Amino acid sequence: MKPALVVIGNGMAGMRTVEELQKLDHDMYDITVFGAEPHGNYNRILLSPVLAGEKTIDDIMLHTRDWYVQHGITLHAGDPVVHIDRKKRIVRSQSGLEVRYDRLLLATGSTPFIIPVPGHQLPGVIAFRDIQDVETMLEASRNHRHAVVIGGGLLGLEAANGLLRQGMEVTVVHVTDALMNMQLDKPAAMLLQKALETKGLRFMLSAQTEEIVGPDRVTAVRFKDGSVIPADLVVMTAGVRPNIALAKASGLHCDRAIVVDDTLQTYDPRVYAVGECVQHRKALFGLVAPIWEQARVCGAHLAGAGHRRYVQQTSPTRLKVTGVDLYSVGDIIGGEGSEDLVLRDARRGVYKRLVLKDNRIAGAVLYGDVQDGPWYFGLIQDGTNIASIRSHLLFGEALCARAA
Numbered sequence: 001m002k003p004a005l006v007v008i009g010n011g012m013a014g015m016r017t018v019e020e021l022q023k024l025d026h027d028m029y030d031i032t033v034f035g036a037e038p039h040g041n042y043n044r045i046l047l048s049p050v051l052a053g054e055k056t057i058d059d060i061m062l063h064t065r066d067w068y069v070q071h072g073i074t075l076h077a078g079d080p081v082v083h084i085d086r087k088k089r090i091v092r093s094q095s096g097l098e099v100r101y102d103r104l105l106l107a108t109g110s111t112p113f114i115i116p117v118p119g120h121q122l123p124g125v126i127a128f129r130d131i132q133d134v135e136t137m138l139e140a141s142r143n144h145r146h147a148v149v150i151g152g153g154l155l156g157l158e159a160a161n162g163l164l165r166q167g168m169e170v171t172v173v174h175v176t177d178a179l180m181n182m183q184l185d186k187p188a189a190m191l192l193q194k195a196l197e198t199k200g201l202r203f204m205l206s207a208q209t210e211e212i213v214g215p216d217r218v219t220a221v222r223f224k225d226g227s228v229i230p231a232d233l234v235v236m237t238a239g240v241r242p243n244i245a246l247a248k249a250s251g252l253h254c255d256r257a258i259v260v261d262d263t264l265q266t267y268d269p270r271v272y273a274v275g276e277c278v279q280h281r282k283a284l285f286g287l288v289a290p291i292w293e294q295a296r297v298c299g300a301h302l303a304g305a306g307h308r309r310y311v312q313q314t315s316p317t318r319l320k321v322t323g324v325d326l327y328s329v330g331d332i333i334g335g336e337g338s339e340d341l342v343l344r345d346a347r348r349g350v351y352k353r354l355v356l357k358d359n360r361i362a363g364a365v366l367y368g369d370v371q372d373g374p375w376y377f378g379l380i381q382d383g384t385n386i387a388s389i390r391s392h393l394l395f396g397e398a399l400c401a402r403a404a
């Protein structure tokens, strides 16, 4: 009999790890996957284009139910695991199914953070994380007019853009005075805001939500300064928290998330974890690029080919709003010992800022012309000394190559 691998979480990290494992050894385990969502595995990133009407749910499926059958994997979709008994090595699902494991993979992702203001539990207040949320938003856009998105980060802006494309009047509320303040500096954030205002979005910056007004369904949002705006739908995009309740209850060592080593193993050698539910050397994860690398390493260790080690690397951020070109990577704050190179062309709507440290690029913010983003990213990753191309650096790879 083959050893049993149980995967908890039928999302991007879990299934990518299964794929990586099967690339190395297709028949090593009897694999059982439990998913809380009632679907096959889909590309969560592409929920934004689905909301904007540019893609359908079918377009974004990565693994349909047939795929699991073809690959000899047992899928229990819509049946979350509610208990792990690490002594007996058994997981139990909500429907009462019990499955024994030799290896367990936790890939439970994150849970959206809902700001606990009065009224946050009213119907019409949702997050933006899964197919269900998108369906709720699409339904609201057919029957209602005013949407408020709380959180002006990447996810919030993609939600706002999608709802606008569906015909709603959308206001984005953000607690600081600049959009995407984790990834952009002020000038880039201003350009972004202008471009989105031209598309029809409204913004309330430096705004603190005090209450979501009901009584039976959301009707308005009230702010600390006393102002009130109408709302039939409130989308909270104020960050996520690693989904670790199950791991914690099973006694696995967790800090802010499930603590793993460089092989993605938890403190229990039979249990691995990947994706947004893990903490690796103090870091948490919220983008897929590092998660693909975790999956590659974890898949190899599950396959018994334990020679890979997970090494953290910086990942670029892009906004998926058609017509808005934005690229941000690395340390964009700088600080002591760093220098800035800036190119600003207001008429073309182009802004580029490179943060340099010791003749190396530490970070890049590009707005309007992002063609050289991957090249700068490569220079960051390789730690290339840019002293000889410094004067041409902002004009991009082509010019630097010609000047060399």
Ligand SMILES: Cc1cc2nc3c(=O)[nH]c(=O)nc-3n(C[C@H](O)[C@H](O)[C@H](O)COP(=O)(O)OP(=O)(O)OC[C@H]3O[C@@H](n4cnc5c(N)ncnc54)[C@H](O)[C@@H]3O)c2cc1C
Binding pocket: 008, 009, 010, 011, 012, 013, 014, 034, 035, 036, 037, 044, 045, 046, 047, 048, 079, 080, 081, 082, 107, 108, 109, 110, 128, 129, 130, 155, 158, 243, 246, 274, 275, 276, 277, 285, 286, 287, 288, 289, 291, 318, 320
């Ligand atoms: C709208 C949107 C746009 C995004 N855009 C980008 C982007 O442009 N670029 C980028 O890099 N990243 C983007 N992300 C982030 C990216 O999708 C995540 O980093 C990635 O999905 C994390 O993978 P994961 O497997 O850890 O979590 P998830 O994909 O969330 O998968 C976890 C799964 O586990 C399930 N689960 C939880 N608990 C249990 C349980 N007890 N039993 C069974 N199943 C359980 C959950 O229901 C979920 O299906 C975006 C995210 C969203 C929501």
